[in-house]
Amino acid sequence: MQQLKQTKSSTIQYGPRFLQLAAPLLRDARVRRMKQFPHHRNLTCYDHSLAVAYYSMVWSARLGLCRDRRSLIRGALLHDYFLYDWHVPGSCEGLHGFSHAACALQNAAADFPLNRLEREIIRRHMFPLNLMRPPRHMETAMVCVVDKVCAVYEGLCTNPHRKLLAYCDNHLN
Numbered sequence: 001m002q003q004l005k006q007t008k009s010s011t012i013q014y015g016p017r018f019l020q021l022a023a024p025l026l027r028d029a030r031v032r033r034m035k036q037f038p039h040h041r042n043l044t045c046y047d048h049s050l051a052v053a054y055y056s057m058v059w060s061a062r063l064g065l066c067r068d069r070r071s072l073i074r075g076a077l078l079h080d081y082f083l084y085d086w087h088v089p090g091s092c093e094g095l096h097g098f099s100h101a102a103c104a105l106q107n108a109a110a111d112f113p114l115n116r117l118e119r120e121i122i123r124r125h126m127f128p129l130n131l132m133r134p135p136r137h138m139e140t141a142m143v144c145v146v147d148k149v150c151a152v153y154e155g156l157c158t159n160p161h162r163k164l165l166a167y168c169d170n171h172l173n
């Protein structure tokens with residue numbers, strides 16, 4: 001019970017630190033286009049990317065693993081910036097699972113100035129599916145792992161990240 005209480009409060013605990021770095025992208029109209037595209041169950045690409053960025057930051061802070069928190073958050077927020085509905089047949093070239101990281105990087109690089117680490121996070125986040133592109137930095141590995149955990153959680157849970165999404169919504173508007 002005590003552990004459950006700590007887990008719930010931690011969602012808010014890291015909120016200000018997260019939004020300090022994430023708010024510029026989360027408020028950007030181009031990023032908000034991800035709200036149009038469904039991703040896992042009832043979540044949009046925007047919701048999923050926000051959650052991946054948040055939990056990547058939380059766990060990297062707790063484990064003391066990542067040095068560049070800003071790039072970690074920006075790369076995670078843009079890791080699925082492919083801007084189409086992957087559920088619609090023919091919406092992308094090839095198989096979405098294999099091709100969308102390259103598509104997301106192409107879109108993100110066209111819209112935002114990205115550093116090398118941010119590019120790597122986006123391009124390599126689908127390892128081990130994209131077996132030839134393993135993470136080279138801890139930030140990329142963190143996004144890789146958190147992305148998979150979030151995807152499973154979002155597939156199983158009926159209202160995932162409810163508290164986190166409400167918190168961000170309240171503080172961004």
Ligand SMILES: [Fe+2]
Nearest residue numbers: 079080100125
């Ligand atoms: Fe992805």
Ligand SMILES: [Fe+2]
Nearest residue numbers: 048079080147
């Ligand atoms: Fe993802």
